[in-house]
Amino acid sequence: MQDLGSPAAGADRTFEELLTAVGRDRDRTAFAALFGHFAPRLKAYLRRQGCDAGGAEELVQDVMLLVWRRAETYDPSQASAATWMFTIARNRRIDALRREQRPEIDPADPTLVPDPVESADDGVAARETAGRLRAALRTLPPEQADLLRLAYFEDKPHSLISAEQGIPLGTVKSRLRLAMERLRKAMRDSQ
Amino acid sequence: MTVPTHHPGDTLLIDYAGGALGEAASLIVATHLALCPCCRLNVAEMEAVGGALLESIEPEEVDPACLETVLARLDDLPPLPRVPRPKLVCQPAEVPLLPEPLRRYIGGDLSRLPWKRLMRGMDCYDIPLGSGSGYDSERRGKARLMRLASGVGPPHHTHRGIELTLVLDGGFTDDLGQFARGDLSVADDSVRHRPVADEEGCLCLAVTDAPLRFTGALGLILNPFVTF
Numbered sequence: 001m002q003d004l005g006s007p008a009a010g011a012d013r014t015f016e017e018l019l020t021a022v023g024r025d026r027d028r029t030a031f032a033a034l035f036g037h038f039a040p041r042l043k044a045y046l047r048r049q050g051c052d053a054g055g056a057e058e059l060v061q062d063v064m065l066l067v068w069r070r071a072e073t074y075d076p077s078q079a080s081a082a083t084w085m086f087t088i089a090r091n092r093r094i095d096a097l098r099r100e101q102r103p104e105i106d107p108a109d110p111t112l113v114p115d116p117v118e119s120a121d122d123g124v125a126a127r128e129t130a131g132r133l134r135a136a137l138r139t140l141p142p143e144q145a146d147l148l149r150l151a152y153f154e155d156k157p158h159s160l161i162s163a164e165q166g167i168p169l170g171t172v173k174s175r176l177r178l179a180m181e182r183l184r185k186a187m188r189d190s191q
Numbered sequence: 192m193t194v195p196t197h198h199p200g201d202t203l204l205i206d207y208a209g210g211a212l213g214e215a216a217s218l219i220v221a222t223h224l225a226l227c228p229c230c231r232l233n234v235a236e237m238e239a240v241g242g243a244l245l246e247s248i249e250p251e252e253v254d255p256a257c258l259e260t261v262l263a264r265l266d267d268l269p270p271l272p273r274v275p276r277p278k279l280v281c282q283p284a285e286v287p288l289l290p291e292p293l294r295r296y297i298g299g300d301l302s303r304l305p306w307k308r309l310m311r312g313m314d315c316y317d318i319p320l321g322s323g324s325g326y327d328s329e330r331r332g333k334a335r336l337m338r339l340a341s342g343v344g345p346p347h348h349t350h351r352g353i354e355l356t357l358v359l360d361g362g363f364t365d366d367l368g369q370f371a372r373g374d375l376s377v378a379d380d381s382v383r384h385r386p387v388a389d390e391e392g393c394l395c396l397a398v399t400d401a402p403l404r405f406t407g408a409l410g411l412i413l414n415p416f417v418t419f
Contacts (some may be wrong), residue, residue: 031262039258040252043250057254078235079238079239079242080242083242093210101320103214106225111290112290113226113227115228151206152209152240157211157216158206177201177202180201184236
C-alpha cells in the first residue's frame with residue numbers, strides 16, 4: 001500500500017481516477033480494477049459486521065452495483081475513493097442488516113447553514129490527505145486503534161463497546177477523542 | 192446566521208460516521224449537522240477515517256465468479272437519475288423551519304401534525320421511524336417532537352440510556368446553559384437536568400437511544416420528558 005495518491009495495483013491510474021472514469025465513461029476496465037482492490041476489503045468489513053461469508057459476498061455485489069450506478073456523483077475534491085466506498089458500504093449494510101434508513105443532510109436544503117468558506121481542496125489534496133491519514137493511523141497507540149476499529153467495524157456505539165469490553169465509558173471516550181485529535185491533526189496539517 | 196454552541200462531541204459523531212447509531216439518534220445528529228458547519232466538517236473527516244480503516248483492513252478473498260456476476264448485471268442497471276443539486280445563491284425569504292433530514296420524516300407543516308398533550312404547556316408528536324417490521328426496535332431508538340410553552344419544564348427526571356435534545360425553534364435553559372436553534376444537549380444517567388423553556392417557548396426534537404440494548408433498557412426508561 002502506498003501513501004500518496006492511492007495508485008491501483010498494476011495500473012497507472014489512482015483509485016480516484018478509476019472511479020471518475022466509471023462515472024464519466026462507464027469504464028468497465030476501471031470498474032474491474034476497483035472491484036479487484038475493494039471487493040475483498042468490503043467483504044472483510046461486512047464479515048466484521050456479522051455477515052456470513054455468502055451473505056457478505058452478496059452484499060459486496062450490491063455495494064459494487066451501487067458504486068457503478070452512483071459513480072457519476074463522485075467528487076474527487078470531496079473524498080478519496082476509499083472514503084466514498086466506505087460511506088456507500090456503511091449505508092448499504094445499515095439498510096440490509098438493520099432495515100433502517102440512514103438519515104443524512106441534504107446539501108441542497110435551503111435551511112442548511114452554509115459553510116463559512118468554500119473548501120479549496122482539489123482532488124490531489126484529498127488524496128494526499130488520505131495518505132497522511134493512513135500513515136497517522138499506523139502510528140496510533142494500539143489501545144486507541146483497537147477502539148477505533150471496534151467503533152467503525154462492529155456496528156457498536158461507544159457506550160456498548162464500553163459495556164462489552166469492560167472498559168469504563170470515560171476511558172473509551174477519551175481514547176476515541178485522543179485518536180481523533182491525532183488523525184484530525186494529520187489531515188489538517190497540509191503544509 | 193448564528194451557529195450552534197452546544198455540539199454532540201467527537202464520540203457521538205464517530206458513532207454517526209461509523210454507522211453505529213440507531214435511526215433515531217442518527218436523525219437528530221444529522222439534523223444538527225444541517226445547522227452546524229463545524230460538525231459537518233468533523234463528520235467528513237471521520238468518514239475519511241472510515242475510508243482509511245477500510246484500506247487497512249485485512250482483505251478476504253472473494254469468489255472470482257462474483258466479479259463476473261456483477262459485470263453481467265451492469266447492463267441491466269441504468270445510472271441512478273441525477274438529483275439536481277442547485278447551489279443556493281441567496282437565502283430564500285422564508286426558510287422552512289425544519290431542516291432535512293427531519294423534514295422528510297414529518298413534513299414541513301407543524302400545524303398538521305397530530306400533537307398529543309402531555310401536560311399543560313407541553314405537547315408532543317412521536318415520529319414514526321423505519322419501515323422494517325420485527326427488527327430490533329430498541330436499537331432503533333425513539334424520536335419525539337416536543338413543543339413547550341414559555342417557562343414550562345418537564346418534571347425532574349434522570350435517564351436510563353442516553354437522551355439527546357435538539358432545539359429547532361425558541362430555546363431552553365438548564366444546568367448546562369442556554370440552548371438555542373441548532374444546539375444539541377446530550378444527557379445520560381450521570382446528568383440531572385431541569386430544562387425550562389425560554390420566554391419564546393421551545394420546539395425541540397428529543398431522542399432516546401438505548402446503548403445497552405442487550406439488557407432491554409429502553410423498555411424500562413421511566414422518563415417523563417420522553418416516555419413513549
